[in-house]
Amino acid sequence: MSGYQYPLRADWSTEEVVAVVDFFTKVEQAYExxxxREEFMKHYRAFKQxxxxxxxxxxxxxxxxxxxxxxxxxxVKLAKESAAGDQLKVKQ
Structure with missing residues (x-):
């Protein structure tokens, strides 16, 4: 587990919390x-729900x-600019 907290809201259901955490986990993965790309976009779409x-x-x-x-x-910007099947990696 990371050394920081995810931004969550008390009124979200368990499924909603999971969707948001999964999205931010994929953001971390793109950095680390x-x-x-498709996996990331799947989680981004769930986050947007x-x-x-x-x-x-x-x-x-x-x-x-x-x-x-x-x-x-x-x-998100990198994913939208990438082609299907691409790997997303943020260069810091």
């Missing part, structure tokens, strides 16, 4: 090793960045 609002997405991603140092937006 690599993640397959929980957090459809762009404003809330930005708030959660900012909280995650402040806690972890990882910028979720960079991975």
């Amino acid at each position: 090793s690599s993640v397959e 929980v957090v459809p609002s762009m404003a809330e997405e930005k708030t959660l991603c900012k909280e995650f960045e402040e806690s972890s140092g990882y910028v979720a937006f960079r991975v």
